[in-house]
Amino acid sequence: MKADSRVIVMGLGVADVKGVFGTxxxxxxxxGRDRVFDIPLSENAMTGAALGMAMMGIRPVFVHQRAxxxxxxxxxxxxQIAKTIFTTRGDYSVPIVIRMIIGRGWGQGPTHAQAPxxxxxxxxxxxxxxxxxxxxxxxxxxxxxxxxxxxxFIEHRWLxxxxxxxxxxxxxxxxxxxxxxxxxxxxxxxIGVSYGFVEAARLAGLLGEFGLDVELVDLRSISPLDTENLxxxxxxxxxxxxxxxxxPNFSVGAELTRVTVELAWGRLLNFPLHLAPRFAPVPSSPxxxxxxxxxxxxxxxxxxxxxxxxxxxxxxxxxxxxxxxxRTPLRDQPDLGQVxxx
Amino acid sequence: xxxSLAIREGMNEALNSVELGHLFDLLYVREVELFVARNYSRQxxxxxxxxxxxxxxxxxxxxxxxxxxxxxxxxxxxxxxxLARGGSLLAFFGELLGKPIGCCGGRGGSMHLFxxxxxxxxxxxxxxxxxxxxxGIGYALSRESGGIVVSFQGDASYExxxxxxxxxxxxxxxxxxxxxxxxxxxxTYSPQNERQPHDFSLEYVAKAYGIGYQALPGDDxxxxxxxxxxxxxxxxxxxxxxxxxxxxxxYEHCGPNLDDSLGYRSPSDIESYxxxxxxxxxxxxxxxxxxxxxxxxxxxxxxxxxxxxVFDRALVANDEGGSGVEAFVx
Numbered sequence: 001m002k003a004d005s006r007v008i009v010m011g012l013g014v015a016d017v018k019g020v021f022g023t024x025x026x027x028x029x030x031x032g033r034d035r036v037f038d039i040p041l042s043e044n045a046m047t048g049a050a051l052g053m054a055m056m057g058i059r060p061v062f063v064h065q066r067a068x069x070x071x072x073x074x075x076x077x078x079x080q081i082a083k084t085i086f087t088t089r090g091d092y093s094v095p096i097v098i099r100m101i102i103g104r105g106w107g108q109g110p111t112h113a114q115a116p117x118x119x120x121x122x123x124x125x126x127x128x129x130x131x132x133x134x135x136x137x138x139x140x141x142x143x144x145x146x147x148x149x150x151x152x153f154i155e156h157r158w159l160x161x162x163x164x165x166x167x168x169x170x171x172x173x174x175x176x177x178x179x180x181x182x183x184x185x186x187x188x189x190x191i192g193v194s195y196g197f198v199e200a201a202r203l204a205g206l207l208g209e210f211g212l213d214v215e216l217v218d219l220r221s222i223s224p225l226d227t228e229n230l231x232x233x234x235x236x237x238x239x240x241x242x243x244x245x246x247x248p249n250f251s252v253g254a255e256l257t258r259v260t261v262e263l264a265w266g267r268l269l270n271f272p273l274h275l276a277p278r279f280a281p282v283p284s285s286p287x288x289x290x291x292x293x294x295x296x297x298x299x300x301x302x303x304x305x306x307x308x309x310x311x312x313x314x315x316x317x318x319x320x321x322x323x324x325x326x327r328t329p330l331r332d333q334p335d336l337g338q339v340x341x342x
Numbered sequence: 343x344x345x346s347l348a349i350r351e352g353m354n355e356a357l358n359s360v361e362l363g364h365l366f367d368l369l370y371v372r373e374v375e376l377f378v379a380r381n382y383s384r385q386x387x388x389x390x391x392x393x394x395x396x397x398x399x400x401x402x403x404x405x406x407x408x409x410x411x412x413x414x415x416x417x418x419x420x421x422x423x424x425l426a427r428g429g430s431l432l433a434f435f436g437e438l439l440g441k442p443i444g445c446c447g448g449r450g451g452s453m454h455l456f457x458x459x460x461x462x463x464x465x466x467x468x469x470x471x472x473x474x475x476x477x478g479i480g481y482a483l484s485r486e487s488g489g490i491v492v493s494f495q496g497d498a499s500y501e502x503x504x505x506x507x508x509x510x511x512x513x514x515x516x517x518x519x520x521x522x523x524x525x526x527x528x529x530t531y532s533p534q535n536e537r538q539p540h541d542f543s544l545e546y547v548a549k550a551y552g553i554g555y556q557a558l559p560g561d562d563x564x565x566x567x568x569x570x571x572x573x574x575x576x577x578x579x580x581x582x583x584x585x586x587x588x589x590x591x592x593y594e595h596c597g598p599n600l601d602d603s604l605g606y607r608s609p610s611d612i613e614s615y616x617x618x619x620x621x622x623x624x625x626x627x628x629x630x631x632x633x634x635x636x637x638x639x640x641x642x643x644x645x646x647x648x649x650x651x652v653f654d655r656a657l658v659a660n661d662e663g664g665s666g667v668e669a670f671v672x
């Protein structure tokens with residue numbers, strides 16, 4: 001915002017005392033009410049207004065505290081925002097970023113925990129990105145703001161409390177819309193999406209202890225897909241598993257599978273494996289939610305069986321138990337230090 | 343104002359009064375749409391068309407009060423607004439013909455006229471949706487200086503949630519937004535009294551939001567122009583205004599024909615149009631103030647000649663060379 005006075009931040013709560021989980025705290029004091037403002041509870045109209053502003057050269061960052069709320073603005077996003085550059089042949093640019101925060105845990109339930117990245121990625125004219133850590137969040141948000149196209153910026157709530165050094169930002173900034181290969185491996189390409197990448201990294205570590213050489217990939221950009229790097233990895237390892245934060249049905253995982261089948265069919269040793277939540281609304285109760293999201297142990301076992309790696313399942317389970325000891329009472333937050341509501 | 347200026351070339355002497363100027367603009371919009379209707383069966387305009395025949399006084403009257411720096415947002419029924427705003431007739435025909443010279447290169451068609459040249463920022467055929475975009479433009483304008491945005495809406499727009507959401511935002515931030523309701527009494531074929539309480543009035547809505555409101559017949563272009571002039575002044579000073587103008591959509595909702603045979607309007611309603619036709623009203627006034635029938639006929643001939651010439655240019659314009667179907671999507 002300091003670098004570009006055209007950038008504004010708008011959304012429910014962006015100027016309130018909590019500042020959308022602290023992500024916008026202090027911005028109004030620093031940049032003024034003209035550039036950082038709370039909006040009426042009219043997501044659809046305000047999204048249309050953001051389009052009007054963008055057509056006039058303003059660069060709005062629109063914030064939804066939950067991705068679920070953005071569905072009320074789907075009309076403007078899908079019908080207008082995604083179409084304007086196309087229809088006008090670029091006479092108007094649409095530099096809008098729409099942040100959507102995905103909730104999980106502490107009883108978020110059916111309408112506070114949906115992951116809509118696949119839904120929006122299915123609309124031509126929208127870019128969709130999902131960082132998995134602070135450095136990426138910073139760099140990808142800057143890239144999104146600089147982009148003249150509309151960008152849906154997916155944030156998983158459980159990523160907000162991660163910390164990371166700020167080394168190497170320039171190289172990240174210079175590679176927008178690219179997947180990142182965090183660890184090179186030969187046995188399996190494991191692609192994580194958003195918080196799914198955190199889970200994928202944990203899974204890769206576990207499988208590594210059992211001698212598997214996993215290539216760990218952070219998808220980062222959902223639309224456009226970095227097909228070139230993804231296919232290169234899959235051609236090398238000949239096996240693909242995807243850790244997503246939404247069910248595989250009609251999903252980003254399904255799209256990755258389609259692309260893989262089209263471009264690397266002859267190389268594949270197995271059909272791609274999806275490690276993802278169930279195709280069902282998210283239940284509120286922690287006990288039920290536990291059955292909704294994939295657990296490390298289940299993911300490890302599925303990988304082992306699906307690809308026929310012949311790892312000792314009892315040892316895998318024991319190790320998972322050590323990594324994730326059962327909690328009493330049942331907890332569904334990323335670490336025990338966190339307490340709800342969040 | 344390229345083509346609308348071009349069409350007036352050499353006409354300044356003939357158009358020696360405000361009333362004649364308005365009539366000239368009405369005739370221009372009317373004849374363009376009649377041309378579209380007459381030629382529609384040739385299957386050259388391969389897109390749905392929502393004609394404004396009968397409603398032109400609103401477009402012409404309101405746009406006559408705008409400045410170059412002002413902005414306009416329209417709906418699916420956007421031809422009259424675009425032409426009255428001074429949009430290029432060549433780009434208009436080009437768009438309906440689906441050619442690269444169209445204002446959107448054939449990507450939008452009749453319902454999506456966008457033209458940055460004349461600050462005609464959007465035509466959005468999702469009812470209610472365009473007002474939201476207009477208030478965003480209004481927000482941007484309120485940070486600059488002077489310009490206003492006009493959002494043309496139909497009478498069904500205020501059945502949509504976005505209408506109220508957008509008005510609320512515009513009022514909260516004192517935006518220079520003029521909402522012009524073209525109330526033709528029908529949403530497609532559904533009469534207003536089946537869709538809204540019979541005593542509903544937007545006036546109370548405007549009062550609730552603390553913005554301006556005026557309702558008047560929208561058939562007499564001079565009346566529309568003077569009311570719009572006052573509304574534009576108020577809007578320019580930072581107070582949103584709703585101007586609700588009653589009109590008569592003479593043609594079918596979508597398409598090149600009359601639809602009297604459908605029976606959704608009573609014969610007496612249809613007959614009443616004779617006294618409401620904006621072109622008839624404006625012509626009468628000009629005749630009464632001394633313009634001769636012959637002069638009016640020569641204006642019409644001049645306009646029709648011009649339209650024919652521009653259409654011929656559009657018709658022979660290249661079909662090829664437009665950007666690819668996936669261009670501008672990345």
